[in-house]
Amino acid sequence: LLLRYLNTEKDRYILIFGLAFGVGLLNKYMVVFFLLALLPTLLLTSHRRLLTKRATWLAMGLAFLIFLPNLLWQIRYDFPVVTHMSELADSQLVNVSPVDFLLDQVFFTIGTVIVWIFGLIWLLRSPKFRIIGFLYLGVIALMLIFRGKSYYTLGMFPVLLGAGASAWEALGRHWAPRVLIPLVAIGMAIPFFPMGIPILSTEGLVRYFAWVSEDLG
Numbered sequence: 001l002l003l004r005y006l007n008t009e010k011d012r013y014i015l016i017f018g019l020a021f022g023v024g025l026l027n028k029y030m031v032v033f034f035l036l037a038l039l040p041t042l043l044l045t046s047h048r049r050l051l052t053k054r055a056t057w058l059a060m061g062l063a064f065l066i067f068l069p070n071l072l073w074q075i076r077y078d079f080p081v082v083t084h085m086s087e088l089a090d091s092q093l094v095n096v097s098p099v100d101f102l103l104d105q106v107f108f109t110i111g112t113v114i115v116w117i118f119g120l121i122w123l124l125r126s127p128k129f130r131i132i133g134f135l136y137l138g139v140i141a142l143m144l145i146f147r148g149k150s151y152y153t154l155g156m157f158p159v160l161l162g163a164g165a166s167a168w169e170a171l172g173r174h175w176a177p178r179v180l181i182p183l184v185a186i187g188m189a190i191p192f193f194p195m196g197i198p199i200l201s202t203e204g205l206v207r208y209f210a211w212v213s214e215d216l217g
Contacts, residue, residue, distance in 0.1 A: 002135075003159070006047075006128060011055035018059025022066025029081060030152060037138030045131045093147040101143065104150035109157055111189035112164075114181060116157055119164025132159060 001020060005013035024031040042048050050056050074081060106113055123133030136156045143152055168177050194200050194208050 003129070003132065006131070011053065014050070014053065014055040014059045015062065018062040019066070021059075022063035025063065025067045026070055030148075033139060033142050033146075033148070033152070034135070034155075037135055037142055041131055041134040041138050044134055046127070047131050089147070093149070096147040096149060098144050101148075101150045102140075105140075105153065107192075108151065108154060109161075110192055111185045112157075112161055113188065114184050115164035115168070116160035117164070118167050119160045119162070122167035122170075123160075123163050129163070132163070136160060 001013050001017040005017070021031060021035065042050055109116060120133055120136060123129050123136075126133075136153075136159075139153055139156060142148070143150075168181065171177055194205060200208055
């Protein structure tokens with residue numbers, strides 16, 4: 001929806017964004033991290049004018065109204081989400097390593113790294129879409145600060161992949177990118193195939209994971 005607004009600058013997409021954000025909050029409080037990353041991102045780009053638009057404040061009000069029943073429930077039961085997050089932080093998030101978090105961003109998308117990293121660079125260099133690149137970096141920064149789990153960022157990758165595909169396509173129809181990108185993607189993904197595809201026997205899988213753990217670390 002944010003991309004749609006950037007392409008059309010029609011206020012209705014801001015209102016739909018508010019609707020989607022409110023529904024998203026009912027499903028997962030983690031959506032708040034994307035909003036927290038979006039606010040400073042707006043200030044860093046020319047899109048800061050969005051903060052002065054009437055449609056933006058209406059969208060915020062709409063999101064709040066949708067989320068209000070959930071908020072009232074939290075108040076009635078003394079905010080169980082706080083207890084849950086505290087337990088999560090003490091038992092799981094305390095074990096999150098910043099280095100492992102960043103490496104996971106690569107391993108999760110090992111076959112498409114060459115696409116989405118190029119897409120991120122393209123977004124950061126684009127005056128119109130720079131806000132999306134900053135948004136991703138903002139989410140990463142917040143996750144590192146609050147020791148979020150590495151898979152919390154996966155919702156950003158479809159946009160980065162789309163940007164990367166557009167960026168490579170913009171280079172023209174030369175044969176090299178069209179041949180090299182699939183070859184590199186497949187080559188990087190092959191060592192990880194046994195993790196998700198049943199191509200090894202039980203004994204072979206045991207040896208494979210021993211190799212991954214002992215030889216690759």
